[in-house]
Amino acid sequence: MTQSTSQHTPLKNIPKFAPQVSVPATYMRGGTSKGTFFKLSDLPERCQVAGKARDNFLLRVIGSPDPYGKQIDGLGNGSSSTSKTVILSKAEQADHDVNYLFGQVNIAKPMIDWAGNCGNLTAAVGACAINMGLVDADKIASSIDKDADSGICEVRIWQENISKTIIAHVPFYLDEQGKVQVQETGDFELDGVTFPAAEVKIEFIDPVDSSSDMFPTNNLIDDFDVSGCGLNTDSIKATFISAGIPTIFMKAEDLGFTGTELQGDINSDSELLAKLEKIRAKGGVAMGLFKDVSEAQASQHIPKIAWVARAQSYSASSGKAVEAAHIDLVVRAMSMGQLHHAMMGTAAVAIAAAATTQGTLVNEAAGGGELGEVRFGHPSGTLLVGGKTEQVDGRWQAKKVSMSRSARRIMVGEVFVPADAF
DSSP: OOOOOOOOEEEEEOOOOOEEEEEEEEEETTTTEEEEEEEEGSOOOGGGSSSSHHHHHHHHHHHOOOOTSSSSSOOOSSTTOOOOEEEEEESSSTTTTTEEEEEOOOOOSSSSEESSOOHHHHHHHHHHHHHHSSSOOOHHHHEEEEETTTTEEEEEEETTTTTTTEEEEEEEEEOOSSSSEEESSSBOOOTTTSSSBEEEEEEEEESOOSSOOOSTSSSEEEEEOOOTTSSSEEEEEEEEEEEEEEEEEGGGGGGGOOOOOOHHHHTOOOHHHHHHHHHHHHHHHHTTTTTTTGGGGOOHHHHHHHEEEEEOOETTTTTTTEOGGSSSSEEEEETTEESSSOOHHHHHHHHHHHTTTTTHHHHHTTSSSSOEEEEEEEEEEEEEEEEEEETTTTTEEEEEEEEEEEEEEEEEEEEEEEEGGG
């Protein structure tokens, strides 16, 4: 009689699957962008330092690279305005509250650009930092108007990508339990955002290094070599500026545009997009950002290209009428190879700095002369920006640029990422 055994024969060819790892995250709108925000200490330990593991983790969170261009398997939304990540931590810099690190995630390629800032998401950093407990409670308490049980907290942000100070004026109130709550709803309207919210005033302090020139070619207007780019001429006028983000401003008419283009006019034309990318690459070389145009492929975030024209009436993407009498100029800008649906916050800094410097193409488009602020038209509507520029030891410097944005939490919870993704 054979003895039965309870021992099971090992099953072969059973696939082993990686578990999912959950990480606390906040999904926020800031200005006309959206992004996934993390507290540095909440990230998996190997992702708390810069490197391949962090990049791979964030790529998987957003859903990149995606050859379909939709980022269906992540929190991105197939747009440069929503393919963004932010890491916040307690500031180590003196007289600052929070450290802000931004990553622009490429949609189709396994690449994150850490070279610049996102001006739109900057509007959400102060609020998110307060909600994450990164701003000292004593500082918030000292900002309270005792008669109103509310106040404005001046959150000093250290922008790690570009090593600059940004100040966010974040409204807050005390709830019935006496707990601090960031005010997110309100009546401030921002073109490019459907619903009104609370206004957040942003100040970009000294957005240009004191040791460098805001105009890297030392000229307010240059003759820009665009030979081989598919234009009807080999040279056009351009203003190259490094304020907020390196940007190349050109006249709309020199590119065959009017300055009132909407996304559908640009983004569906692959031949036109290729032409604009060649111009961007050549501009990067002219600004000293690249040694060769081939390097532009690895730097999609900078420089930006934009075109300007005199104020004119047009219909915004929402159908809203923008009247020439209510704006100073029109501006259109490219972001990650696509015409932006509104205006990048960092490009708005560049617009403000260039517009308030007499003699640039942007200043001329706005009517010329001494300007302290301008309202420009963009695809979704208008935006008012202010700036102060001056020459110091022969170099142009932007001392401060300001604008108003809004921000709102959309989701707070956990994001899940396959453990073998990073």
